[in-house]
Amino acid sequence: MNLPGNESILNTSQIEFKINSQHLNNKTLPPESIVFPKRGAAIKTNKKRITKHHSILDPNTIGIVIEDKNILPLYLYYWFLSIDISRIQDVGVTPQLNKKDLMPLEFPCPSVSTQKKISHILSKIQNKIENIDKHIESFASLKKSVMEKLFTEGLHNEKQKATEIGMIPESWNVVSISDAFVFTSKSRALQVVAPIPFIPMELIGDGSNIYVHNYNLKEKVSSGTYFDNDDLLVAKITPSFENGKQSIANIDKDYGYATTEVIPIKSTSTANNLFLFHYLKRDSIRKDLAGKMEGSTGRQRLSKSILGATKIPIPSTSEQKDIAQILTEYDIKIQILQRTKSQYHDLFSSLLNKLMINEISTDELEFKERSSSHE
Secondary structure (H helix, E strand, O other): OOOOOOEEEEOOOOOOOOOHHHHHHHHHHOOOOOOEOOOOHHHOOOEEEOOOOOOOOOEEEEEEEOOOOOOOHHHHHHHHHHHHHHHHOOOOOOOOHHHHOOOOOOOOOOOOOHHHHHHHHHHHHHHHHHHHHHHHHHHHHHHHHHHHHHHHHOOOOOEEEEEOOOEEEOOOOEEEEHHEEEEOOOOOOOOOOOOEEOOHHOOOOOOOOEOOOOOEEEEOOOOEEEEOOOOEEOOOOOOOOOOEEEEEEEOOOOEEEEEEOEEEEEOOOOHHHHHHHHHHOOOOHHHHOOOOOOOOOOOOOOOHHHHHHHEEOOOOHHHHHHHHHHHHHHHHHHHHHHHHHHHHHHHHHHHHHHHHHOOOHHHHHHHHHHHHHHH
């Protein structure tokens, strides 16, 4: 259920079986059956899928086969998307979802033509979302390729030289992060005035969002990490660091406090923290630093000394800015796609619920669609 491409329709599987036609119907779930988890915490994920091929179920899943010709499988699949199956589970040490829990369920069953219209409308939106996902994956993959090229070849087609961190342009230098940048600390002379901006870990981005603009206001901060506006905040605890959590503070205050689980880094006259932001997003760098984290399993942290000792390539300040800008443009495109996807998700959820309780008619939606196509 969790493989790429299986977000709604089960297209692929990790294991494939060859079954002769004699046992096909007895041993498998037919196409257009509805599948979801039936055991443990997976029930709360509320995942539902519809099969495309004859399938053999994992013991932890349950399938519904539609035998009534007056019920369209896709329509029933969408109806299941509108309910929370965890509400009907048997609660115990290991939650269960069984046939006896599902059979009493009642659902609205309009005419087949109406079911077709509802399914058509919802599938169009779902297809939009899936196409946007493909574009996001494409841009993210392209950005990774461009990133590797820029951090090893630069922008000016220079000859390369071998260094301790690999091949880089001849004009670039290799320095440690602590030699190029400044780890921020609060000045003793600064008088902190309440209310104080505070950035918790959940506000720090883990994807293409570079800047953090939002914060909470506190009258007093008993535990936190001081930062100046425009600092790069790098998460230091597992799994936040491995997940790429880091943001550049861009708030409407000169300073603030963040969770104690970040390391604040400041730009200098020769080193740009937007350049460092993108460099630290490289998979190879994250993997290397994750291997140097210290502490007990599940609570490991990246120390400031380890991060500071990390060697990085440094071009001229102008080339740093140009490289950072190119990579930022990819992130902006991804953010736009993610916002569009979120809007379609909201539209899908709203229409799904309204269509299933007949709060809005398919005729009304079709009229609006036709009208907009003529504008």
